[in-house]
């Protein structure tokens with residue numbers, strides 16, 4: 113079943129008249145595998161030399177969602193920037209399907225923490241940007257692929273709107289689709305739903321799960337919400353306080369497709385308790401180290417537990 | 418997804434509706450009125466008109482009724498307007514004389530040429546400076562050295578360098594607007610969020626595409642702000658240039674009328690400058706709004 117696309121001012125149809133969204137014209141490419149070996153990244157700042165990532169090793173398995181969690185400022189966004197090729201590590205190796213990462217490219221697409229939809233392009237033009245500049249798809253074929261994706265996330269009536277005319281949740285969905293239309297081997301998502309209200313956030317998670325389960329690509333998904341992480345992830349990687357490295361990887365072997373009802377199950381609860389314990393430990397360390405917003409972080413996790 | 422548990426659906430149902438409401442808040446009940454109709458039914462036009470009338474009244478009082486020492490040499494509004502719209506003007510300048518339009522036309526032509534030149538050079542140079550750090554490193558010190566030099570300080574050089582008065586005046590006017598255009602175009606690129614460049618690079622954009630698809634549209638709002646400022650500077654510099662070296666034009670007319678003791682003409686030329694100056698920046702604003710639709714709609 114497809115998530116029905118709701119139009120403004122119109123009740124959801126009970127039986128969906130739309131044909132099922134055919135995903136892509138060709139097959140999705142094989143999802144990629146990322147290997148990160150003893151990664152090291154430091155910055156020169158005004159207050160001196162700062163090690164952000166130190167000795168971080170991680171295998172991101174193909175076709176799975178690997179969620180990344182850790183205290184604020186532990187280097188999660190830095191890790192994403194390194195994987196995307198926006199920045200260069202000071203040490204260690206990153207490869208995707210055995211090929212070393214040297215720069216940015218359409219095989220690894222990023223959904224940013226803040227929206228990066230081009231404000232001067234409409235929703236449709238934003239989504240069409242990648243395929244157009246690479247001249248991979250054009251004309252009616254491109255049109256139908258994009259419209260079917262926009263329909264999946266309920267944005268087909270907003271194709272000609274500019275990003276500033278979309279709500280926060282719509283912008284996030286448009287951005288997911290803009291990345292997905294390029295059929296990347298890997299998607300990198302850096303807290304893509306941060307700043308959305310709780311309702312929109314859980315809705316976004318469902319859209320995301322639907323898209324992921326349809327298109328199965330390798331996903332690296334940074335989040336600060338444990339429930340979000342557990343509901344979407346196949347593996348949950350917990351990063352230590354800065355300098356960040358992987359503290360532990362939990363296998364989230366919950367059945368798919370997933371939804372909220374899982375949250376009461378014993379497996380879920382025991383996983384959550386374990387993750388909470390690990391996160392709490394790191395948050396406390398970061399608190400002792402005097403990180404700026406770690407106080408909120410500890411508070412938030414105490415409230416969750 | 419083949420068996421989506423029904424638990425998801427209610428959330429899907431309620432949310433996009435709420436989001437749609439925020440995206441199009443005024444789509445409901447009222448038929449949308451045009452901006453002009455809205456303006457006409459608001460108190461604004463009345464306030465505008467009374468502001469102008471108050472100004473004219475004050476002018477009249479100061480120059481004609483009270484005849485304060487500071488103002489007693491100035492022509493009053495009745496005298497000025499009488500001369501301005503006279504078929505047979507005492508001093509030979511009114512809306513019915515050809516000379517009046519020759520002065521306006523020549524000033525506009527000079528500003529237009531200088532502004533065009535400043536835009537054609539300033540915008541690409543500014544964008545390039547913002548985009549390529551090495552280019553900026555070359556040019557920035559020179560720019561920062563030349564930019565603060567008041568335009569009037571250039572007058573002797575302008576006269577020495579260029580053959581004839583015409584080119585000197587256009588050159589001075591060009592200088593006035595060039596730096597504002599350059600600086601704002603440069604700032605425009607600097608204002609573009611890094612994540613747009615990153616997103617474009619990930620999506621596969623080449624360097625030249627980055628320039629056309631990110632730098633150019635992204636800097637556009639700043640560029641147009643710069644053009645408006647630079648148009649103001651152009652008129653400022655033009656008048657100074659014409660006063661010093663002109664044989665025609667509104668700036669020349671002001672200075673000439675002062676020397677010939679034709680005071681109403683000074684006021685006429687000044688107001689004319691006010692009108693053409695406003696019109697020229699209005700045109701830039703309209704063109705900008707047309708090109709930057711995505712920004713206008715944000716309001």
Ligand SMILES: Nc1ncnc2c1ncn2[C@@H]1O[C@H](COP(=O)(O)OP(=O)(O)OP(=O)(O)O)[C@@H](O)[C@H]1O
Pocket residue numbers: 155156157162164183184185186187188189190191354
């Ligand atoms: N370009 C940079 N120059 C200097 N320091 C940086 C730079 N980028 C990041 N840092 C520092 O690196 C640390 C990690 O930053 P990063 O943004 O990766 O953290 P994060 O885990 O994503 O945090 P958050 O949860 O707040 O998003 C921070 O202390 C930050 O100040």
Ligand SMILES: [Mg+2]
Pocket residue numbers: 188189190225302
């Ligand atoms: Mg971050």
